[in-house]
Amino acid sequence: MTGVATLTVILVLAPLIAIFGYLVYRGIGSINWAFLTQTPKPVGEPGGGMANAIVGSAFILTIASVVGVPLGIGAGIYLAEFGRNRFGDSIRFTADVLNGVPSIVIGIVAYSIVVLQQRHFSALAGGVALAIMMIPTISRTTEEMLLLVPQALREAAYGLGIPRWRTALSITLRTATSGVLTGVMLAFARVAGETAPLLFTAFGNQFWNLRTDQPTAALPLQIFSYAISPYDEWHRQAWAGALVLIVLIVSAVAAVRFAVRRGSFGTP
Amino acid sequence: MADPALKSPHMPGPQPVEKNTLRPVPTSQTAAPPLLSTSRYEIGDPIFKLAVLACALTILALLGLIVYELMFRSAMSWHAFGFKFFVGSNWDPVQEQFGALPFIYGTLVSSLLALLMAVPLAVGVAVFTTEMCPPILRGPLSFFTELLAAIPSVIYGLWAIFVLVPILRTYVQPFLARTLGWTSLFQGPPYGYGMLAAGIILAIMIVPIISSITREVLTAVPRHQREAALALGATRWEMIRVAVLRNGRAGIVGAVILGLGRALGETMAVTMVIGNRPEIAKSLFAPGYTMASVLANEFSEATGDVYLSALIEIGLALFLVTIVVNALARFLLWTVTRGQSMRANLA
Numbered sequence: 044m045t046g047v048a049t050l051t052v053i054l055v056l057a058p059l060i061a062i063f064g065y066l067v068y069r070g071i072g073s074i075n076w077a078f079l080t081q082t083p084k085p086v087g088e089p090g091g092g093m094a095n096a097i098v099g100s101a102f103i104l105t106i107a108s109v110v111g112v113p114l115g116i117g118a119g120i121y122l123a124e125f126g127r128n129r130f131g132d133s134i135r136f137t138a139d140v141l142n143g144v145p146s147i148v149i150g151i152v153a154y155s156i157v158v159l160q161q162r163h164f165s166a167l168a169g170g171v172a173l174a175i176m177m178i179p180t181i182s183r184t185t186e187e188m189l190l191l192v193p194q195a196l197r198e199a200a201y202g203l204g205i206p207r208w209r210t211a212l213s214i215t216l217r218t219a220t221s222g223v224l225t226g227v228m229l230a231f232a233r234v235a236g237e238t239a240p241l242l243f244t245a246f247g248n249q250f251w252n253l254r255t256d257q258p259t260a261a262l263p264l265q266i267f268s269y270a271i272s273p274y275d276e277w278h279r280q281a282w283a284g285a286l287v288l289i290v291l292i293v294s295a296v297a298a299v300r301f302a303v304r305r306g307s308f309g310t311p
Numbered sequence: 312m313a314d315p316a317l318k319s320p321h322m323p324g325p326q327p328v329e330k331n332t333l334r335p336v337p338t339s340q341t342a343a344p345p346l347l348s349t350s351r352y353e354i355g356d357p358i359f360k361l362a363v364l365a366c367a368l369t370i371l372a373l374l375g376l377i378v379y380e381l382m383f384r385s386a387m388s389w390h391a392f393g394f395k396f397f398v399g400s401n402w403d404p405v406q407e408q409f410g411a412l413p414f415i416y417g418t419l420v421s422s423l424l425a426l427l428m429a430v431p432l433a434v435g436v437a438v439f440t441t442e443m444c445p446p447i448l449r450g451p452l453s454f455f456t457e458l459l460a461a462i463p464s465v466i467y468g469l470w471a472i473f474v475l476v477p478i479l480r481t482y483v484q485p486f487l488a489r490t491l492g493w494t495s496l497f498q499g500p501p502y503g504y505g506m507l508a509a510g511i512i513l514a515i516m517i518v519p520i521i522s523s524i525t526r527e528v529l530t531a532v533p534r535h536q537r538e539a540a541l542a543l544g545a546t547r548w549e550m551i552r553v554a555v556l557r558n559g560r561a562g563i564v565g566a567v568i569l570g571l572g573r574a575l576g577e578t579m580a581v582t583m584v585i586g587n588r589p590e591i592a593k594s595l596f597a598p599g600y601t602m603a604s605v606l607a608n609e610f611s612e613a614t615g616d617v618y619l620s621a622l623i624e625i626g627l628a629l630f631l632v633t634i635v636v637n638a639l640a641r642f643l644l645w646t647v648t649r650g651q652s653m654r655a656n657l658a
Contacts, residue, residue: 145576236463
């Protein structure tokens with residue numbers, strides 16, 4: 044039976060290694076300077092790149108973080124400091140439920156609350172969709188990290204006459220900074236590769252755009268539309284885009300792991 | 312958490328202490344006269360509590376908003392087709408006739424197919440990592456699982472188009488047709504694209520989720536259960552079966568259902584390989600369509616209010632199904648871990 048269990052591990056790891064290996068192989072073969080600095084060329088013309096999509100993704104993610112991170116951390120603080128009751132439980136449960144909502148459904152909601160009001164696809168709508176996905180994740184991880192901070196630390200602060208809000212922000216949150224950041228980065232990495240909620244919110248764009256009320260290109264969207272196209276040149280670029288995306292995501296996650304390991308945040 | 316500590320008789324209440332030590336505590340607005348800052352201290356806490364409460368309420372509001380928007384915007388389709396929407400199999404945007412059965416069928420079949428393949432593998436991996444993995448391997452293995460969860464689904468789809476589908480088309484499907492063709496599940500031309508490809512890519516995607524949660528469930532099984540089984544003379548495998556798997560049963564089912572919830576809502580990878588044809592076919596080789604992929608493909612091009620409303624109704628159905636599935640999974644996991652914080656929300 045040990046053999047069977049080992050076999051399952053091999054069966055599971057094989058496709059994963061295959062995916063990574065093939066991604067790196069095709070990606071490195073297709074990536075070049077033009078890919079990183081130019082906008083897409085029309086069909087049939089060789090060259091061109093996804094520079095606008097890389098910047099567009101960063102733009103949409105910035106909007107998402109500006110909206111989602113403070114709300115998520117605030118909700119996490121509430122759950123940790125004031126939420127040890129029935130009401131807190133209901134918020135916790137709602138956050139878990141929101142986490143399981145398919146991303147495409149979040150896209151529909153962002154479409155109807157932003158796109159239908161603005162009357163066109165926009166970077167803002169994409170950012171809102173991603174923010175909605177970030178909030179529940181960040182709030183739950185922030186809560187967990189704040190609860191790890193020893194109660195004695197809070198009591199010491201109260202004993203010095205520091206008001207509760209100041210304690211929560213400058214003592215508890217400060218102590219848990221690296222843990223909270225980990226949660227934020229994980230949420231960020233998760234939404235960075237999201238395609239479905241951007242399909243009818245950010246929509247994609249062949250050109251540069253840095254206005255919040257205009258359709259904006261995003262790396263995952265560009266990978267999707269190039270992957271299902273019939274052109275070899277575009278397939279090549281889809282692989283290059285996938286490599287750039289995965290490198291960005293993995294380096295974000297790895298940076299956080301590294302920072303947390305070195306950080307001053309001791310688990311009590 | 313802080314409440315009981317404040318109210319306990321050993322701890323001084325916050326108010327009197329604050330008044331005694333007003334001056335030494337620096338604030339960002341040191342220019343303000345001390346008397347004013349007295350009042351600021353007193354209103355600081357309520358304001359802070361209100362602010363973070365507002366953030367927490369956003370979560371409730373978001374769920375409410377999702378439900379409201381989906382119901383409000385799908386009302387037109389609901390009025391036009393009623394319950395027939397979910398049993399009709401004619402999807403004709405030109406005639407404005409909408410029946411969602413092919414999509415529901417496609418979603419269910421592809422997800423169940425994925426579970427069929429993923430569950431034995433995922434449980435096997437979890438058992439391996441908790442019970443028999445050499446400690447040196449445990450770290451890399453869990454890091455790898457974490458990495459897998461971070462791969463965007465569009466990249467799984469990309470890989471499926473260029474690697475999985477050709478392999479299925481040239482090797483797997485002809486082989487299956489030869490050996491199992493008589494079951495009528497594996498008949499028809501081997502396109503590569505189709506239900507089978509969707510099921511396999513979904514399985515690859517949900518294995519890490521199911522196995523990482525199962526691993527946590529198995530780790531939560533008390534050590535003395537294992538020791539008792541071993542003391543009674545059980546072999547290692549019998550111990551795993553009797554003590555570990557049986558005790559973690561509810562949690563494993565929870566993990567599987569969570570994986571199901573993930574598979575039901577998965578959009579991009581499935582859209583890229585399932586073939587996108589709204590038909591109900593018996594063969595797993597045939598192209599299909601799922602609820603999520605019809606949204607991905609047709610939503611931004613939907614012309615006409617009824618069409619859009621019908622698509623949103625599919626979104627509503629998908630939403631309700633995943634809510635029920637996830638709630639069930641959370642409940643099962645909660646009975647195992649007794650409200651212990653699960654990292655499941657990160658998966």
